[in-house]
Amino acid sequence: MPQLHVENVTLTFGGLNALTDVSLTIPAGEIVSIIGPNGAGKTSLLNCISGFYHPTRGRITYGEHDLSRAAPNVVTGYGIARAFQNLELFRGLSVVENLLLARHTHLRYSLLDSLLFHGRASRQEAENRAYVERVIDFMELEQHRTHPVGTLAYGIQKRVEVARALTLAPSLLLLDEPMAGMNVEEKEDMVRFILDIRREQGITVVLIEHDLGVVMDISDHVHVLDFGQKIAGGRPEEVSADPRVIEAYTGVSAPVAVGA
Ligand SMILES: Nc1ncnc2c1ncn2[C@@H]1O[C@H](COP(=O)(O)OP(=O)(O)OP(=O)(O)O)[C@@H](O)[C@H]1O
Numbered sequence: 001m002p003q004l005h006v007e008n009v010t011l012t013f014g015g016l017n018a019l020t021d022v023s024l025t026i027p028a029g030e031i032v033s034i035i036g037p038n039g040a041g042k043t044s045l046l047n048c049i050s051g052f053y054h055p056t057r058g059r060i061t062y063g064e065h066d067l068s069r070a071a072p073n074v075v076t077g078y079g080i081a082r083a084f085q086n087l088e089l090f091r092g093l094s095v096v097e098n099l100l101l102a103r104h105t106h107l108r109y110s111l112l113d114s115l116l117f118h119g120r121a122s123r124q125e126a127e128n129r130a131y132v133e134r135v136i137d138f139m140e141l142e143q144h145r146t147h148p149v150g151t152l153a154y155g156i157q158k159r160v161e162v163a164r165a166l167t168l169a170p171s172l173l174l175l176d177e178p179m180a181g182m183n184v185e186e187k188e189d190m191v192r193f194i195l196d197i198r199r200e201q202g203i204t205v206v207l208i209e210h211d212l213g214v215v216m217d218i219s220d221h222v223h224v225l226d227f228g229q230k231i232a233g234g235r236p237e238e239v240s241a242d243p244r245v246i247e248a249y250t251g252v253s254a255p256v257a258v259g260a
Helices: 042-049 072-077 095-104 111-116 118-138 154-166 184-201 212-218 236-240 243-250
Strands: 004-013 016-026 031-035 057-062 080-083 172-176 204-208 221-226 229-234
Touching: 004 042, 016 042, 016 057, 016 221, 031 042, 031 184, 031 212, 042 172, 042 204, 072 080, 080 154, 095 118, 095 154, 118 154, 118 184, 154 172, 154 184, 184 204, 184 212, 212 236, 221 236, 221 243, 229 236, 229 243
Parallel strands: 016 229, 031 204, 031 221, 080 172, 172 204
Antiparallel strands: 004 016, 004 057, 221 229
């Protein structure tokens, strides 16, 4: 499975650097979290990886693929799917309809194919339905499958959003605050799903999350952004003890040991 490399990425909006010279590697099969205070550049980084923004400078690669100038649908085609912070679901459509719609972006046949080769198109359609049903099973959404998404509890809608990304059969899943606004029980469920996505499906997970307890519990590596710069990266226990991280979160400089 490919590794994701972010190399010296700078992203500028007018005079503002949303990201400055950020480098990090996401090893295949890991859960890696990106943390940092509000406005630190976390979503901007995810936008660069998923092709919504293009870095002003620097390079992003996924295995042999250069993502730096790729469009979002091309990035998805390379096996990178994203669940959005603000749900990207059609509220009036059912769970199963939302997932089928997302899966259709992966259809291998064109309109011409479907007219000329009806058999191939309908076989593909049956495969898509079977795939979507497996995702519904995996994300434990059976009881909601025919309900319009807009009528579901917020925590369930967030779960459908993750399911939507999974229907694209990614090898790398980008999750932007999948637990925001959830109660404790819903968070526990989402943590379990994230762990299972990695363990049972072998999918690499990049997570933006404000709940540091969750981050430290489930991440293999953590990278910390502050004012668009990477200020720390490493194992959760290394990062949580790093004085620069403590300062970024508390605004208070960590005491320097006497004699240091
Ligand atoms: N499209 C844009 N145009 C102008 N400025 C932007 C744009 N997108 C992001 N920014 C700016 O870039 C900086 C980083 O924003 P970003 O949303 O990436 O931070 P974040 O760490 O995800 O914040 P949060 O935790 O609040 O979601 C902010 O100053 C933001 O205002």
